[in-house]
Amino acid sequence: MSGIERAMALAQSGQQTLTPRVPLITSWTRSPSASANAALRSVIFSGGFNNTFSFKDGSLMSQTGSLSHESYRTKETTSSKRDGTVTYRSPGKQLLSYDLTLLENWNEEEITNTTGQTTINRRDFKQAQAGIGAQDIVLGGVTHDLDLTGATTNQAGVQQNQRNDFSEASLAGALRSSWEPLEGLRFKTGAFTMTESGERSLGVQTNPSSANGDTLRAGVGYRRGRLIGSVTVKNSNFEKRYLDYRRNANGVIDTIGATEKIVEELESNDAVTFEWSNEVHAGSAVLKVLGSRDISENSYLRSGVGVKERRQDMADVSLSFRLGSADSLRLSYKYLWGWSDQTYQGATIPRGRQVTTSQTVKALWVHQLFADTDLVLNLNNGISQDIAQNMFNQNDRDRIDASANLKLRTLWDNGVSVDLVFDARRVEDISIRSSRSANNSVKDTYEISPQYSWPVARWLDIEQSFRVWIQYTDFLFSDLEAVNKQDDFNKRGNLETSVILHPNQRLRVTMRHNHSITLNGKKISDDVVGNSYYFFESDQRVDKLNVSLAYRVNDWFSLEGTTYSGRDLKESYGDRITVTDRYSGDIGVGCSVDKGFGQGRNLKLSVRKIYAHGPSIRDEGKDYWDADFQLNWGF
Amino acid sequence: MILFRRGLIFAILLTVVLCAGCLFEPRDPELPGTNTIDYLPPLSTDNVLGNLERALAGGDPSGYERMLSDDFVFVPDSGALSNYPDVDWDGWGKDQEVAWVGSFLGNVESVTADLQAEEFGDEPGTSSAELRYVYALTVTEIGDSQVLYRAQATLEFHIDGTEWRLTRWTDEQGETDPDSGALLPSLGQRRGAYAASGGS
Numbered sequence: 001m002s003g004i005e006r007a008m009a010l011a012q013s014g015q016q017t018l019t020p021r022v023p024l025i026t027s028w029t030r031s032p033s034a035s036a037n038a039a040l041r042s043v044i045f046s047g048g049f050n051n052t053f054s055f056k057d058g059s060l061m062s063q064t065g066s067l068s069h070e071s072y073r074t075k076e077t078t079s080s081k082r083d084g085t086v087t088y089r090s091p092g093k094q095l096l097s098y099d100l101t102l103l104e105n106w107n108e109e110e111i112t113n114t115t116g117q118t119t120i121n122r123r124d125f126k127q128a129q130a131g132i133g134a135q136d137i138v139l140g141g142v143t144h145d146l147d148l149t150g151a152t153t154n155q156a157g158v159q160q161n162q163r164n165d166f167s168e169a170s171l172a173g174a175l176r177s178s179w180e181p182l183e184g185l186r187f188k189t190g191a192f193t194m195t196e197s198g199e200r201s202l203g204v205q206t207n208p209s210s211a212n213g214d215t216l217r218a219g220v221g222y223r224r225g226r227l228i229g230s231v232t233v234k235n236s237n238f239e240k241r242y243l244d245y246r247r248n249a250n251g252v253i254d255t256i257g258a259t260e261k262i263v264e265e266l267e268s269n270d271a272v273t274f275e276w277s278n279e280v281h282a283g284s285a286v287l288k289v290l291g292s293r294d295i296s297e298n299s300y301l302r303s304g305v306g307v308k309e310r311r312q313d314m315a316d317v318s319l320s321f322r323l324g325s326a327d328s329l330r331l332s333y334k335y336l337w338g339w340s341d342q343t344y345q346g347a348t349i350p351r352g353r354q355v356t357t358s359q360t361v362k363a364l365w366v367h368q369l370f371a372d373t374d375l376v377l378n379l380n381n382g383i384s385q386d387i388a389q390n391m392f393n394q395n396d397r398d399r400i401d402a403s404a405n406l407k408l409r410t411l412w413d414n415g416v417s418v419d420l421v422f423d424a425r426r427v428e429d430i431s432i433r434s435s436r437s438a439n440n441s442v443k444d445t446y447e448i449s450p451q452y453s454w455p456v457a458r459w460l461d462i463e464q465s466f467r468v469w470i471q472y473t474d475f476l477f478s479d480l481e482a483v484n485k486q487d488d489f490n491k492r493g494n495l496e497t498s499v500i501l502h503p504n505q506r507l508r509v510t511m512r513h514n515h516s517i518t519l520n521g522k523k524i525s526d527d528v529v530g531n532s533y534y535f536f537e538s539d540q541r542v543d544k545l546n547v548s549l550a551y552r553v554n555d556w557f558s559l560e561g562t563t564y565s566g567r568d569l570k571e572s573y574g575d576r577i578t579v580t581d582r583y584s585g586d587i588g589v590g591c592s593v594d595k596g597f598g599q600g601r602n603l604k605l606s607v608r609k610i611y612a613h614g615p616s617i618r619d620e621g622k623d624y625w626d627a628d629f630q631l632n633w634g635f
Numbered sequence: 636m637i638l639f640r641r642g643l644i645f646a647i648l649l650t651v652v653l654c655a656g657c658l659f660e661p662r663d664p665e666l667p668g669t670n671t672i673d674y675l676p677p678l679s680t681d682n683v684l685g686n687l688e689r690a691l692a693g694g695d696p697s698g699y700e701r702m703l704s705d706d707f708v709f710v711p712d713s714g715a716l717s718n719y720p721d722v723d724w725d726g727w728g729k730d731q732e733v734a735w736v737g738s739f740l741g742n743v744e745s746v747t748a749d750l751q752a753e754e755f756g757d758e759p760g761t762s763s764a765e766l767r768y769v770y771a772l773t774v775t776e777i778g779d780s781q782v783l784y785r786a787q788a789t790l791e792f793h794i795d796g797t798e799w800r801l802t803r804w805t806d807e808q809g810e811t812d813p814d815s816g817a818l819l820p821s822l823g824q825r826r827g828a829y830a831a832s833g834g835s
Contacts, residue, residue, distance in 0.1 A: 113808050439695070492797045
């Protein structure tokens with residue numbers, strides 16, 4: 001019996017009244033962990049140790065520590081990491097809450113490129129952060145939340161042999177207020193401000209750095225009768241002063257031939273967002289409207305980027321309703337219109353607006369066809385347009401994307417399921433300018449894919465799926481002599497059959513066969529009645545067979561084996577027929593362990609040896625170990 | 636009643652789609668000039684790389700986009716990661732790549748690209764491939780200054796329906812300039828610079 005239980009028992013018996021003695025630390029959880037993973041790409045070793053303390057006042061302190069080392073098989077790169085945090089959080093449900101976090105992230109990467117040159121990148125990041133907050137302070141009927149945060153940050157880094165250090169301190173405050181004068185009507189405001197200063201070192205230069213920013217937000221939310229919605233306006237801005245490399249008009253580091261490679265940058269940003277959302281509910285019908293406008297301006301004192309302005313308007317309207325018990329319908333329309341403009345550093349006039357617009361209409365119909373059968377019909381139609389004002393580039397283009405997708409899904413009580421999908425899609429790619437328009441095309445794509453899953457017996461499952469894709473490409477200017485384009489078609493069929501045997505609770509055998517055919521051809525001519533004639537360019541047939549076997553020796557130990565074999569036969573037709581016939585395969589044997597030792601303690605191990613052959617197998621993939629080890633031990 | 640309801644649903648769907656089809660008309664393109672880009676059918680990984688090179692050299696983001704699979708992912712090397720730590724690299728998918736390449740090609744004078752400057756002899760599989768290359772790009776910026784990129788990358792491809800597409804671009808490390816011996820950055824640094832200045 002614990003001290004607390006003994007005191008409670010004594011108090012209840014009336015012999016003596018005692019205050020239960022609660023220790024300062026009420027619980028301490030320790031969780032060490034270790035793992036190792038060897039796969040085709042890399043080998044990773046990692047370990048960690050976490051501690052969590054709960055105190056009698058309800059506060060919490062946690063510590064995490066981890067380290068890892070990764071080396072790659074496919075390239076000469078090693079990477080090491082070390083992370084640690086200590087966090088203290090005050091008890092919840094108090095007017096004033098406070099927290100403290102100390103963290104360190106360290107990593108080092110050693111890269112040797114194909115010419116043998118080695119680069120070391122290193123970063124040691126330390127931060128101490130303290131926060132204090134007061135929630136649900138009510139003054140004159142208005143509820144306020146207040147948060148203040150202070151932090152110091154220190155980084156010592158080397159990136160591609162260039163020093164990149166900083167040491168800064170920051171202070172931030174946020175006040176959120178909410179007032180509900182009437183039921184269903186709530187006004188909300190928010191104010192956030194931050195300031196930061198310190199110094200930054202880049203290369204051989206060190207300069208003071210600073211940042212200041214604030215955000216103001218105001219909004220009203222309503223829920224009256226059939227109406228639910230909100231209106232929000234937000235304005236935010238910041239100004240940052242920091243050392244940076246010299247950058248060109250695209251923001252790319254461009255120091256070649258420059259006398260001043262590192263500059264003191266002053267970046268400022270100003271953004272306004274307006275958003276309105278509204279829902280109207282009437283019976284089973286819901287009408288949703290969402291509208292927004294975003295405006296921003298971003299400017300640099302030294303970077304060649306200069307000034308960037310952006311604006312985007314969005315409207316999204318959708319109506320959904322039920323018709324009877326078997327049908328539901330959803331219709332939606334989305335409109336986007338936006339532009340960006342840039343005035344390069346030193347230029348007197350803007351570059352010109354890059355305008356982007358898009359409109360999409362969608363319809364969704366869900367219908368219960370029979371007792372266990374649903375029909376889902378999706379229709380989409382949309383246009384997107386890129387327009388360069390004053391033709392400052394040649395990339396004006398339009399795209400029409402229309403599709404219809406019909407899905408039938410049946411699931412009977414005996415577990416048999418049958419799916420049928422029919423999909424048709426038309427994509428029109430239209431480049432407007434003469435330098436790009438030769439490739440303008442219309443692509444019509446059709447896909448039919450029936451499949452079923454049949455649990456024949458308790459020990460046997462069969463699944464089969466069949467898919468056919470057909471795509472016709474019609475180049476819009478292929479009839480012009482200057483355009484070297486021929487309309488074409490691509491067809492592909494795929495049949496996959498899976499047989500899963502589990503004759504007893506220990507053994508499971510899976511056999512999967514995949515057969516696919518791909519045919520390609522180009523159009524030769526059309527006749528007077530509109531028939532088109534095509535020339536077959538190639539015929540490819542691929543067969544793949546996978547067999548896997550798993551035998552569970554006991555509750556925590558299993559033996560596993562897999563094999564794969566494939567054949568790829570391709571015939572290409574032209575002036576002469578070319579035939580390629582390629583075989584590939586692999587075999588893997590291994591075992592796995594998954595054993596628990598009470599709560600929070602477990603060991604997982606999986607080891608496989610893989611042997612592979614075939615034309616697409618790299619040297620490192622011909623014969624390798626695939627292993628995974630994890631140990632978690634909480635106490 | 637049931638027939639009426641289904642008829643109503645079909646009528647709604649058809650109206651929506653047909654109206655959308657009427658509204659969404661592309662602009663009339665200019666007739667192709669003599670300076671056109673001759674893309675290859677993407678029926679092999681080599682052709683996909685060839686098309687990417689042609690798109691970069693021709694300044695054609697559409698051609699570049701066509702070679703990317705819908706689930707395309709870019710993974711930066713450690714140099715780009717540490718130079719641009721605030722970029723959302725984990726979320727760099729096809730949309731981000733297309734937006735970047737549009738901005739990149741729209742704001743430079745010219746690009747010459749050799750994505751197979753060095754090969755490691757890897758062979759593609761039947762429906763997917765993971766191939767290593769050293770790629771090299773020379774970018775002539777506005778104002779005629781030149782920036783060189785050279786890095787080792789692992790490029791992953793898969794057959795998307797009937798054609799090959801690039802599905803993953805992993806920059807491994809910057810490589811040495813064979814002429815000057817200087818260590819050159821990866822193209823991931825260019826993506827980082829674009830994203831760090833807010834994109835577009």
